[in-house]
Amino acid sequence: MSAELTGRLLEVMEGDILPLTRAGTEAGNKVFGAAILRKSDLSLVLAATNQETQNPLFHGEISCLNQFWGLPADSRPDPKDCLFLSTHEPCSLCLSAITWSGFDNFYYVFSYFDSRDSFNIPHDLKILEEVFACKDGHYCRENQYWTAHYLLDMVDQGTVEQQSEWRERLEKLKSHYGVMSDNYQKHKDAQDIPLN
Numbered sequence: 001m002s003a004e005l006t007g008r009l010l011e012v013m014e015g016d017i018l019p020l021t022r023a024g025t026e027a028g029n030k031v032f033g034a035a036i037l038r039k040s041d042l043s044l045v046l047a048a049t050n051q052e053t054q055n056p057l058f059h060g061e062i063s064c065l066n067q068f069w070g071l072p073a074d075s076r077p078d079p080k081d082c083l084f085l086s087t088h089e090p091c092s093l094c095l096s097a098i099t100w101s102g103f104d105n106f107y108y109v110f111s112y113f114d115s116r117d118s119f120n121i122p123h124d125l126k127i128l129e130e131v132f133a134c135k136d137g138h139y140c141r142e143n144q145y146w147t148a149h150y151l152l153d154m155v156d157q158g159t160v161e162q163q164s165e166w167r168e169r170l171e172k173l174k175s176h177y178g179v180m181s182d183n184y185q186k187h188k189d190a191q192d193i194p195l196n
């Protein structure tokens, strides 16, 4: 299951979130996205991307959760039966939103340090430190609500062949995200986003 899940999360990043985020960044939004999958068969419930040009609270995860809670109740799976995938480690707002939504897990691909150092978005780490006195992003990764999973840790669990394939796909993803991030950074001053 673990290898199947790792491959599937990469596939959702590549095929479902990336195209949405490419369009989103062209419209001036940040590079963050998210998706929800069913635990039972890893099928996609929905994918979404950041929409901060509409509302600074519409982070990738919040956009995803808003769409999820907008699904008709009879076709919306129970959050406990779902996996939550975030392209980047969720900020304090999104950690809380995932918690309030009742998910017992989330998975992320890029860390807070990637967000700060590779994507020039230092706010996740800064807000945790300034507001919550939580240094270096050391929130409780396993707690009574959920467990956080870092994709790179999952990649390390694969066979040598799997690891090499997954790392190659991650490198390609990183380069796509690098281009989208440069695009956002170049045009961000034209947008009315409080913490750009």
Ligand SMILES: [Zn+2]
Binding pocket: 059, 060, 061, 090, 091, 092, 093, 094, 095
């Ligand atoms: Zn967030």
